[in-house]
Amino acid sequence: MDKVEYTEAERWLIEPKPGTAAARARDFGVDLSLTVSNLRLTPEERIRQLDKFQSVMRELRKAVVTAKQNAGHRAGTETLR
Amino acid sequence: MLDIERELKLFAEYKIDCVVIGGIAARAHGSSYETNDLDVCYARDSANLDKLAAALASVHASLRGAPKDIPFRLNAETLRHGLNFTFDTDIGPLDLLGEVRGVGFYEECAKDCIRIEMFGEVFCILALAKLILAKRAAGRPKDMAVLAELEAILEFETVNKLRSEDK
Numbered sequence: 001m002d003k004v005e006y007t008e009a010e011r012w013l014i015e016p017k018p019g020t021a022a023a024r025a026r027d028f029g030v031d032l033s034l035t036v037s038n039l040r041l042t043p044e045e046r047i048r049q050l051d052k053f054q055s056v057m058r059e060l061r062k063a064v065v066t067a068k069q070n071a072g073h074r075a076g077t078e079t080l081r
Numbered sequence: 082m083l084d085i086e087r088e089l090k091l092f093a094e095y096k097i098d099c100v101v102i103g104g105i106a107a108r109a110h111g112s113s114y115e116t117n118d119l120d121v122c123y124a125r126d127s128a129n130l131d132k133l134a135a136a137l138a139s140v141h142a143s144l145r146g147a148p149k150d151i152p153f154r155l156n157a158e159t160l161r162h163g164l165n166f167t168f169d170t171d172i173g174p175l176d177l178l179g180e181v182r183g184v185g186f187y188e189e190c191a192k193d194c195i196r197i198e199m200f201g202e203v204f205c206i207l208a209l210a211k212l213i214l215a216k217r218a219a220g221r222p223k224d225m226a227v228l229a230e231l232e233a234i235l236e237f238e239t240v241n242k243l244r245s246e247d248k
Contacts, residue, residue: 044197054084077143
């Protein structure tokens, strides 16, 4: 995977100076490299990306429920045997 | 589960006067925060409440977390007597706020909101500085991380603006 190149402006967030809001966010545990990735997108793209993520999560949740039901069904069948 | 496109399109379809706030607004401003619901601040004039009630009925909105036997009639009158509502709908959770703590009512939220075109419609997103005020006023532990991130984004935007003015 290619190394991400940051602009001088983006380094304000990636390598924050002490006492800045960026430094406080980093100390709070915010992954500012994700923030920079989002800031490279337009507001529309940011929301579309979240919508896509939500859609994937819906599918994942359905798959987990199905898998659990199938596992329960198999366990029940095995108990009957 | 949240379906952002369908929820936003619902507001556009019924021409509801509202401003997107909360996690989706944070996301629009560049935050990496993941949210599970759509929060909007809505206008409380009669015409808007009528449209809002019709929109909510179309997606079978019910009060989230309320016991099933609590009588709740979804119409403009009910919305007028309340202020902030949390709903479950066919298309996901939806939080409606008549007033945003730290900012004010719809009119204050709509002032200097950013307008973005998405899914073929234009939506109002709460301005970053106001979103920060709202998160500060809410003061919930879950807001603290996103607040820190939003403040960093505001600082980043301010520094960038100053840099571009210097050039």
